[in-house]
Amino acid sequence: xxxxxxxxxxxxxxxxxxxxxxxxxxxxxxxxxxxxxxxxxxxxxxxxxxxxxxxxxxxxxxxxxxxxxxxxxxxxxxxxxxxxxxxxxxxxxxxxxxxxxxxxxxxxxxxxxxx
Amino acid sequence: xxxxxxxxxxxxxxxxxxxxxxxxxxxxxxxxxxxxxxxxxxxxxxxxxxxxxxxxxxxxxxxxxxxxxxxxxxxxxxxxxxxxxxxxxxxxxxxxxxxxxxxxxxxxxxxx
Numbered sequence: 187x188x189x190x191x192x193x194x195x196x197x198x199x200x201x202x203x204x205x206x207x208x209x210x211x212x213x214x215x216x217x218x219x220x221x222x223x224x225x226x227x228x229x230x231x232x233x234x235x236x237x238x239x240x241x242x243x244x245x246x247x248x249x250x251x252x253x254x255x256x257x258x259x260x261x262x263x264x265x266x267x268x269x270x271x272x273x274x275x276x277x278x279x280x281x282x283x284x285x286x287x288x289x290x291x292x293x294x295x296x297x298x299x300x301x
Numbered sequence: 302x303x304x305x306x307x308x309x310x311x312x313x314x315x316x317x318x319x320x321x322x323x324x325x326x327x328x329x330x331x332x333x334x335x336x337x338x339x340x341x342x343x344x345x346x347x348x349x350x351x352x353x354x355x356x357x358x359x360x361x362x363x364x365x366x367x368x369x370x371x372x373x374x375x376x377x378x379x380x381x382x383x384x385x386x387x388x389x390x391x392x393x394x395x396x397x398x399x400x401x402x403x404x405x406x407x408x409x410x411x412x413x
Contacts, residue, residue, distance in 0.1 A: 218400040220400075220401070222404075227407075227409075228406060228407065229307075229391055229404035229405050229406045229407045230345075230391065230393075230404040231404070232401060232402075232403065235400075235401065237400070275345070279400035279402075288335075288347060288350065289347070289400075289402055291344060291345045292344075293344045294344060
């Protein structure tokens with residue numbers, strides 16, 4: 187079946203530091219890949235996505251590249267801010283069959299950014 | 302633009318009491334709808350999804366049920382709550398045929 191493994195965390199950084207949160211996946215076929223962010227007490231927000239190999243998703247300074255050869259979709263940001271403190275979820279959506287349209291989530295990575 | 306609403310925002314219920322959580326979507330037609338549960342602020346578990354009125358698929362056998370009485374309304378219910386039903390319940394929608402899901406603000410349920 188499909189699965190997503192992401193960096194366990196928690197991750198603690200100082201403001202303006204470089205961020206990497208690792209995400210690898212297992213899936214049949216050609217999944218779409220997503221990063222979602224969850225701020226305290228809120229629902230999940232779609233941060234970025236990539237639908238095919240070598241696609242780069244980007245939003246709000248965050249980037250992730252769909253690497254089919256390494257089955258990875260690592261999240262990066264060059265300079266984090268305190269306001270980026272949240273839980274980050276990597277997810278995949280497999281096409282076709284009984285998995286159509288369903289998202290498989292990683293366990294989430296807590297990011298805390300200090301001033 | 303599309304919006305998704307969930308209510309109530311928080312709920313404290315005793316063990317053995319019934320449950321009804323509601324989710325509605327505005328600004329779109331015939332969405333796919335999903336119920337997730339999030340325990341301990343981390344991983345999400347898909348509970349139910351629906352591709353149309355009256356069409357419900359259950360992902361995990363449990364104490365809960367779901368219904369979709371109208372195109373843009375999705376209800377999560379239980380006849381008798383268990384302590385293990387506590388958690389953060391999230392509703393989501395997607396455009397039919399699309400992989401992107403959009404989440405509501407969630408309902409925090411505490412069973413005492």
